[in-house]
Amino acid sequence: MGQLLLHGWKLISRGFSSLTPHPLRVCIVGSGPAGFYTAEKMLKALDGAEVDILDRLPTPFGLVRSGVAPDHPETKLSHLPETWKQIVVNQFSRVAANERCSFFGNVNLGTTVSLSDLCKMYDAVVLAYGAESDRYLGVPGEDLGGIYSAREFVWWYNGHPDCSNVSPDLKNTDTAVVLGQGNVALDVARILLRPINELETTDIAEHALTSLRESTIRKVYLVGRRGPVQAACTAKELREILGIKDLHVCIQKADLLTSAADEEELKKGRIQRRVYELFSKAATSHQQHDIVGQRELHFMFFRKPDRFLPSESGNTVSGVRLEKTCLKENGASGKQVAVGTGQFEDLKCGLVLKSVGYKSVPVDGLPFDEYRGVVPNMKGRVLSLDQAEHAIVEKGLYVTGWLKRGPTGIIATNLYCAEETVASILEDFKNGLLTPSSGSPKPGRQGLLQVLENKNARFVPFSGWEKIDTKERMEGELRNKPRKKITTWEELLLAVDG
Amino acid sequence: MFLSRLSRLGLRIAKDSGQFSATKRGYFSRHFSHNLHLVNNCSFSTTTIGNVHEEGSEQKETISVTFVNKDGEEKLIKVPIGMSMLEAAHQNDIDLEGACEGSLACSTCHVIVMDVDYYKKLEEPTDEENDMLDLAFGLTETSRLGCQVIAKPELDGMRLALPAATRNFAVDGFKPKPH
Ligand SMILES: Cc1cc2nc3c(=O)[nH]c(=O)nc-3n(C[C@H](O)[C@H](O)[C@H](O)COP(=O)(O)OP(=O)(O)OC[C@H]3O[C@@H](n4cnc5c(N)ncnc54)[C@H](O)[C@@H]3O)c2cc1C
Numbered sequence: 001m002g003q004l005l006l007h008g009w010k011l012i013s014r015g016f017s018s019l020t021p022h023p024l025r026v027c028i029v030g031s032g033p034a035g036f037y038t039a040e041k042m043l044k045a046l047d048g049a050e051v052d053i054l055d056r057l058p059t060p061f062g063l064v065r066s067g068v069a070p071d072h073p074e075t076k077l078s079h080l081p082e083t084w085k086q087i088v089v090n091q092f093s094r095v096a097a098n099e100r101c102s103f104f105g106n107v108n109l110g111t112t113v114s115l116s117d118l119c120k121m122y123d124a125v126v127l128a129y130g131a132e133s134d135r136y137l138g139v140p141g142e143d144l145g146g147i148y149s150a151r152e153f154v155w156w157y158n159g160h161p162d163c164s165n166v167s168p169d170l171k172n173t174d175t176a177v178v179l180g181q182g183n184v185a186l187d188v189a190r191i192l193l194r195p196i197n198e199l200e201t202t203d204i205a206e207h208a209l210t211s212l213r214e215s216t217i218r219k220v221y222l223v224g225r226r227g228p229v230q231a232a233c234t235a236k237e238l239r240e241i242l243g244i245k246d247l248h249v250c251i252q253k254a255d256l257l258t259s260a261a262d263e264e265e266l267k268k269g270r271i272q273r274r275v276y277e278l279f280s281k282a283a284t285s286h287q288q289h290d291i292v293g294q295r296e297l298h299f300m301f302f303r304k305p306d307r308f309l310p311s312e313s314g315n316t317v318s319g320v321r322l323e324k325t326c327l328k329e330n331g332a333s334g335k336q337v338a339v340g341t342g343q344f345e346d347l348k349c350g351l352v353l354k355s356v357g358y359k360s361v362p363v364d365g366l367p368f369d370e371y372r373g374v375v376p377n378m379k380g381r382v383l384s385l386d387q388a389e390h391a392i393v394e395k396g397l398y399v400t401g402w403l404k405r406g407p408t409g410i411i412a413t414n415l416y417c418a419e420e421t422v423a424s425i426l427e428d429f430k431n432g433l434l435t436p437s438s439g440s441p442k443p444g445r446q447g448l449l450q451v452l453e454n455k456n457a458r459f460v461p462f463s464g465w466e467k468i469d470t471k472e473r474m475e476g477e478l479r480n481k482p483r484k485k486i487t488t489w490e491e492l493l494l495a496v497d498g
Numbered sequence: 499m500f501l502s503r504l505s506r507l508g509l510r511i512a513k514d515s516g517q518f519s520a521t522k523r524g525y526f527s528r529h530f531s532h533n534l535h536l537v538n539n540c541s542f543s544t545t546t547i548g549n550v551h552e553e554g555s556e557q558k559e560t561i562s563v564t565f566v567n568k569d570g571e572e573k574l575i576k577v578p579i580g581m582s583m584l585e586a587a588h589q590n591d592i593d594l595e596g597a598c599e600g601s602l603a604c605s606t607c608h609v610i611v612m613d614v615d616y617y618k619k620l621e622e623p624t625d626e627e628n629d630m631l632d633l634a635f636g637l638t639e640t641s642r643l644g645c646q647v648i649a650k651p652e653l654d655g656m657r658l659a660l661p662a663a664t665r666n667f668a669v670d671g672f673k674p675k676p677h
């Protein structure tokens with residue numbers, strides 16, 4: 001019946017396709033939510049569209065695999081047989097199974113293929129390669145050992161092959177400091193604090209599980225430069241961490257006092273209001289605090305990092321110097337920003353996770369706004385500057401997802417984002433901007449295969465990923481978990497060979 | 499069952515030239531699984547279309563719900579008791595997403611109850627629903643998640659609006675720099 005419905009869809013959309021003289025050849029770079037939603041919408045909108053999805057990894061799905069925390073609760077909704085993560089993966093896998101869609105894993109834009117290669121080969125190129133770097137704090141000592149970006153730490157516990165060697169030392173200290181109070185900060189803090197037996201049945205990377213089992217970390221400080229009214233996390237994630245079993249949560253009641261400007265923010269912002277309520281409740285609720293070795297979570301507000309303090313050896317971090325802040329209204333935006341007060345305090349710790357935001361990286365030939373870390377665009381159409389400094393549209397080049405909007409938003413946000421970009425592609429296509437009126441059509445997939453062959457580059461098709469998937473699940477089953485992730489490049493490529 | 503689905507499929511194809519554009523549709527195989535689920539759990543017969551008033555009985559098997567899309571177009575549909583508005587919308591080709599298929603992880607099934615009296619007849623949203631509503635585009639005082647609103651007799655005649663397109667991701671105030 002699934003077939004039948006799909007077939008039904010073809011019947012419906014065929015009406016639109018008579019306009020297409022030859023297929024519209026679309027290349028999407030990045031197979032995260034933004035890439036897959038774009039492919040899905042593209043294939044549905046245009047029966048004559050042929051879509052190739054490239055990813056630098058042998059595995060698809062971007063942060064759905066390597067970002068989303070392994071310990072989010074399984075869905076409790078009885079009528080749903082699966083977790084929502086699996087639901088999303090299934091949706092994306094159905095897109096990949098479409099006969100007009102192909103996946104090319106292990107193909108890196110920038111090394112395996114260049115942007116100009118792709119633009120020559122495809123009618124439309126959609127960049128959806130996310131944000132794979134980090135915002136810097138720019139304070140002294142940032143390079144000391146024991147300091148990691150949350151991205152590295154997350155990739156490590158989620159088994160991303162680029163970070164299987166990160167191996168943070170969790171045994172030399174009882175205190176970790178997480179800088180930032182967004183949802184990623186809450187994720188990493190929760191992984192450090194969650195009882196190990198609750199992680200054992202998840203698909204967390206085996207090396208991380210081993211390390212966390214031996215972890216001596218008992219205290220985690222979540223440090224925000226602003227107050228509880230401005231915390232960047234959302235209620236769902238906050239509720240999750242506050243609900244950890246036997247966790248002692250510390251919030252200074254004085255930090256909960258609100259100014260008139262805070263009240264104004266609370267009035268306007270529903271998320272802020274609900275997050276603030278959770279903080280207030282947690283600060284006043286009675287907690288048992290006499291369990292031996294009990295883990296503690298400290299929310300520290302109004303503190304910004306001033307410098308990292310080296311240990312005696314000089315190589316690793318032994319603490320963070322924090323400057324107290326107060327909030328000041330920032331004229332035009334009405335936003336309250338943190339300003340230093342000149343008062344400092346030191347916080348001892350042996351591990352620091354910087355969770356102050358992700359950042360995209362440009363590739364050769366791509367217009368890029370360094371300041372905002374995004375590709376300048378108009379509804380997904382990539383913009384560049386001509387000699388007179390006027391913004392012009394780069395024909396046939398599009399962007400979506402975190403690379404387009406910056407590193408914010410949940411998985412579903414990318415669905416709307418993809419919708420907007422696909423609407424732009426369709427409009428340009430209708431206006432004849434994407435297909436040459438004369439000359440031979442662009443080669444699309446054939447051209448890509450040729451380039452890969454010339455470079456002797458080996459790509460991983462979706463069926464290759466399915467072999468990885470099967471192997472991971474089988475090995476997981478033996479350990480009573482959803483999967484045992486393969487975490488190195490060599491082993492991933494070996495699994496593809498079956 | 500097979501046949502009735504087939505005919506419904508036919509209907510869907512026939513209807514398609516109508517008001518809702520084909521490009522905005524949700525996931526097909528998902529529709530399918532929702533159908534199945536429905537058939538199994540709600541013993542809802544696909545042949546029952548329209549309100550069924552049994553003589554001398556107050557019991558209704560379906561209720562009427564009107565969906566108003568972004569352009570203000572209205573569509574009146576029958577929703578079997580016990581079915582979520584998300585499933586009902588999908589069965590009737592209404593342009594409502596539902597990316598997480600009802601697992602309370604996305605808020606793309608956001609609907610606005612147009613009449614406060616109907617809104618009050620709904621059970622209070624759970625914390626989990628509120629958590630996702632927080633993230634919905636164009637939230638209003640009477641917003642709900644379509645996957646959590648379940649048809650019950652008191653809701654007969656309810657009108658639900660799909661939130662207007664407030665999804666502008668264009669880069670505000672972008673000042674291009676040379677590259
Ligand atoms: C730690 C973390 C946890 C999160 N948890 C949740 C959650 O629980 N729920 C939720 O809804 N949202 C969550 N999010 C947000 C969500 O993951 C993002 O909104 C979403 O993944 C962004 O999609 P994207 O496709 O733009 O980028 P990504 O998902 O990052 O996908 C980018 C893809 O591009 C590939 N790529 C990168 N560079 C290249 C290149 N040069 N050539 C080829 N391919 C390349 C990458 O391998 C990757 O597959 C989380 C985010 C983070 C960081």
Ligand SMILES: NC(=O)c1ccc[n+]([C@@H]2O[C@H](COP(=O)([O-])OP(=O)(O)OC[C@H]3O[C@@H](n4cnc5c(N)ncnc54)[C@H](OP(=O)(O)O)[C@@H]3O)[C@@H](O)[C@H]2O)c1
Binds near residue numbers: 232357
């Ligand atoms: N379960 C989920 O739904 C889930 C899970 C994980 C991530 N996500 C999403 O993924 C996106 C990214 O999350 P994120 O946590 O990386 O980003 P984020 O929400 O933007 O949070 C960034 C944090 O870093 C702080 N910060 C930034 N620059 C700083 C500086 N120079 N000094 C000190 N602090 C600084 C910010 O404080 P200020 O507010 O003061 O700038 C904020 O607390 C978010 O949209 C998030 O919702 C969702």
Ligand code: FES
Binds near residue numbers: 584598599601605
């Ligand atoms: S479908 Fe995702 S929350 Fe309703």
